[in-house]
Amino acid sequence: MRALTEASAPEDAVLWTELVRAAATRGHPWRQPVLATTCATRGAQARTVVLREVDPANRTLLLYTDLRAPKVAQLDADPRAQLVCWSPALGWQLRLSCEIGCESEGLDVTSRWATLRHTRAAQDYLSPQAPGSVLPTSGDAAAAAAGEQRGAFAVLRVRVLEMDWLALDPSGHRRAVFDYRGAAPQVRWLVP
């Protein structure tokens, strides 16, 4: 492993730029990554989420969720997780190894809710029943309560520890791992 050099740094920056673009662009395939967590009883658990915000300077991402969703308890027990993005257009897979904390209070939560609360998406966090609750029939879950309260809205703060980038190309695949755990970022190139 070696420290990032002038030659390798641009790839790293390009990936962060693409993540910022993805969060801001509906239809960008990286806007809907798969989030994998660990469950003590059921093993690996993976699901689609929406990438809401990206902060390259702090190497953090924000996701939204329902505080009662099983993934929150899984992350409480073990904050290590992985986000996987794939773009057919770019031919790029990005695997983000990260640690995720869940926040249900504070300015970062209330400010996001202030933007969200008048949209249709607010209903996702106002259901009286927790996500994954068993319904008596195949019908819809009980209607969400209208009002000012944030319901179970929560923000997942993702701290990226490592990015594993795989670029598929007919002229030769490329793979690099960017490691942010140390004081200075490190890069290593791998056999794809």
Ligand SMILES: Cc1cc2nc3c(=O)[nH]c(=O)nc-3n(C[C@H](O)[C@H](O)[C@H](O)COP(=O)(O)O)c2cc1C
């Ligand atoms: C396109 C798509 C986007 C989704 N976005 C989110 C999201 O941003 N946050 C979230 O908690 N669940 C999201 N979901 C639902 C999750 O995939 C999952 O079904 C739900 O959160 C329950 O997951 P859990 O039981 O592992 O906590 C999304 C599902 C789809 C199909």
